[in-house]
Every structure is written in structure tokens, then in C-alpha cells.
Amino acid sequence: MTTASGEGGIRCLLVRAGEYRCAVPLNQVRRVVASLATHPLPNAAPELLGLAEFGGEPLPVLELARLVGAPEGAASPHPVTVVAWAGPPRERELVGLAADQALSIVEVPVGSLAGGQAGLVSGEALVDGAPVRVLNLEHLGAA
Amino acid sequence: MSVEELLVFEHGGTSWGVARAEVRGFGAAGGGVAVTLRHGRVRADRVVGMLPAPVVARPGRVLRRFWPVHARGLAVVGGRVVVVIDPLAPPPGLAPEIEGGADA
Numbered sequence: 001m002t003t004a005s006g007e008g009g010i011r012c013l014l015v016r017a018g019e020y021r022c023a024v025p026l027n028q029v030r031r032v033v034a035s036l037a038t039h040p041l042p043n044a045a046p047e048l049l050g051l052a053e054f055g056g057e058p059l060p061v062l063e064l065a066r067l068v069g070a071p072e073g074a075a076s077p078h079p080v081t082v083v084a085w086a087g088p089p090r091e092r093e094l095v096g097l098a099a100d101q102a103l104s105i106v107e108v109p110v111g112s113l114a115g116g117q118a119g120l121v122s123g124e125a126l127v128d129g130a131p132v133r134v135l136n137l138e139h140l141g142a143a
Numbered sequence: 144m145s146v147e148e149l150l151v152f153e154h155g156g157t158s159w160g161v162a163r164a165e166v167r168g169f170g171a172a173g174g175g176v177a178v179t180l181r182h183g184r185v186r187a188d189r190v191v192g193m194l195p196a197p198v199v200a201r202p203g204r205v206l207r208r209f210w211p212v213h214a215r216g217l218a219v220v221g222g223r224v225v226v227v228i229d230p231l232a233p234p235p236g237l238a239p240e241i242e243g244g245a246d247a
Binding site (some may be wrong): 039040041042043045046047048050051052053056057058060062086087091093095140141 | 155156157158168183200204205206207208209210212217219222223224225226234235236
């Protein structure tokens with residue numbers, strides 16, 4: 001996984017998605033904006049909220065809580081869209097991840113990652129004593 | 144850079160577009176609009192109009208993964224996101240349910 005790592009850590013944007021906290025590596029984050037309005041697409045997978053306009057370009061927006069299988073959490077007064085790079089580095093593309101709240105920037109110690117997987121969730125770590133799902137958006141979009 | 148012109152229409156809360164050169168006409172049909180293309184018809188709730196689309200981008204891998212519907216591309220036209228259809232293979236959701244409708 002390509003990391004935005006410092007000394008053995010991955011600098012990440014921490015967001016809340018449903019009842020989960022998820023860490024998106026900072027090197028995969030382009031921008032965080034107030035929740036973008038989306039236009040639905042018929043017959044889309046439930047994770048796909050629809051298309052939004054960002055910077056004059058169409059942007060597919062996915063519901064992060066559904067992507068990671070998070071139970072529904074409390075409604076947030078400040079939902080956000082994380083505009084992020086997804087896919088392998090040479091084929092990366094921008095996507096929007098709808099999240100309930102942007103929390104903070106954290107450093108996830110690489111050594112603390114448990115349950116390493118090759119999928120969207122690359123593992124879990126404890127941050128401030130609470131579990132965090134660490135994402136790797138390079139795998140988003142893979143069949 | 145050549146700017147393509149699209150007929151933009153709405154259906155099911157989504158904005159769709161089809162290349163102007165493919166459009167033969169459109170008219171009222173069953174409370175909506177039937178758009179007649181060179182090779183068939185699609186249905187619309189409302190026609191927005193003919194609008195220039197400077198860039199039509201191919202759908203990316205992520206979109207195709209979560210929306211496995213064939214489309215020619217995506218464009219932002221007049222501030223709205225438009226799905227540009229392949230006139231030879233429009234999405235099933237645009238298939239006309241009601242025959243009829245006069246060409247404009």
C-alpha cells in the first residue's frame with residue numbers, strides 16, 4: 001500500500017461513517033467538502049449515491065458507511081464528501097466518499113494495523129483507544 | 144477543441160444526454176416525452192434542451208463497478224451532471240413503455 005507515512009505511521013484523515021471510524025490515507029485525499037448534492041442513477045449498487053459535480057467534472061459519490069458495512073449511526077449535522085483518489089496509482093480517478101463527519105488528522109502506526117487485508121479496508125488499528133478501519137482506496141473499484 | 148452538442152433530458156431524477164446528430168425529434172407521449180433517435184426511441188420526463196458539452200469523459204472504473212450500465216460518457220452541462228448515452232444501446236431504464244408521440 002502506498003502510504004502517506006512518516007516514521008512508521010500513516011497520516012490519515014479520520015472520518016465517521018455510520019458507527020465506524022475510518023482512516024483515509026492523506027495521500028489519497030484530494031479535498032474535504034460539505035456534503036455534495038448527488039443525482040441518483042437507476043439500477044446502481046446501493047453503495048453508489050449518484051453523481052455530483054466537483055470542479056466542473058462529474059464525480060461518482062459512494063456512501064462510505066455502506067462500503068465498509070458500518071451500522072447506521074446518528075445523523076450528523078455536518079456530513080462531508082471526501083474527494084479522494086481511488087484505484088491503482090497509474091489508473092487513479094477521483095471519487096467522492098460520503099461520510100457523516102470529518103473528525104481529525106491522525107497518524108496510524110503501521111505496526112498497530114491488525115487483520116491486514118487486500119481489500120478496501122486494509123486493516124484495523126486503535127487510535128485514541130478506539131478501533132479505526134484503515135482504508136486503502138487503491139482497491140476501490142476492483143471487482 | 145470541438146464542442147459536442149447534446150440533447151439533454153431528465154428521467155427518473157437523472158439528467159441524460161444524447162448527441163444532437165442522433166436525434167430525429169421528440170414529442171409528448173403518455174404524460175412524458177418520447178425522443179426519437181436515428182435507431183430507436185427513449186423516454187424522458189422532460190426535455191431540457193440542446194446544450195453544448197465541451198468534454199464527455201468515459202465512465203471510470205469505480206463508476207462501472209457500482210453502476211454496470213453501458214453509457215458513452217459523463218459530462219457537466221450547464222452546471223448539471225449528464226450521463227451521455229450510447230444511442231445504439233441506451234440504458235434499459237430509458238426504454239419507452241408507451242408507443243406513440245409525435246416528432247417535433
